Amino acid sequence: MKIITDFLLEQDIPFLENVELSKLTWLRRGGMANILVMPCDSKQLELICKFLYGNGIKFDLFGHTSNLYIHNSYNSSIIVSTKKCKSFKEYDNYIWCEAGAHVSTIARYFVDNGYSGMEYLTNLPGTIGGAIYNNSSCKKSVVSDLLIEAGVLLNNGSFEIWSNNDFHFSFRKSIFKSGIKEGIILFVKKKKKKSNRLLLKQISIDNEKDRRVNILNPSKTLGSTFSSQYDNGKMSLKYR
DSSP states (O other): OHHHHHHHHHHTOOEEEEEEGGGTSTTSOOOEEEEEEOOSSHHHHHHHHHHHHHTTOOOEEESSOTTOOOOTTOOEEEEEEOTTOOOEEEOSSEEEEETTSBHHHHHHHHHHTTBOSOTTOTTOOSBHHHHHHHTOEETTEEGGGGEEEEEEEETTSOEEEEEGGGGOOBTTBOTTTTTSSOEEEEEEEEEOOBOOHHHHHHHHHHHHHHHHHHSOOGGGOSOOOEEEEEETTEEEEEEO
């Protein structure tokens, strides 16, 4: 472990040793992590993961952990957390987000500024990186629909810029989740589509009310799936 801690100290990347995961995870579960690395931005995230890949050191990457059920017997030598990598910036045609930015935060920013495409995601837990990895969705909002490109670090240590098509998205899947390729998402660029701000706001409010009625409290669920059904000739989206 000294090779890792020496590198972290040299690069001024924050970390903790001998961490109880049950005190940090969404469902308050998990064993111990020998080293918990908490990079402050996407550049530090790339540095540590490239170092680990390059030295053949296995590690786990955690985001918000809202989609993880961790056994209390699970222990990890090293975990890299993206929770501090949560910056985002608005540019002329897109929003740039670090992998650890919360989906709900970005979705609310989109709605508040009149950008469509994330109005059904304003109370979705998790990070943008995790959402792209999983191709998360809620009703008509699909995270990948607005993706222009993303910075990814593959397990061979190479940094690449991927377009939307490179992820081979399908329902709740990507090329990473399918196991075809291994790597991490460092940042994403999401398209801005101007729309009626008041309408988007009302959609998000109605959807949040709907979720409170139809799904379990966040502490008791790892997510929901929606199915399209036709009732009297009209399509409706139902929770299951």
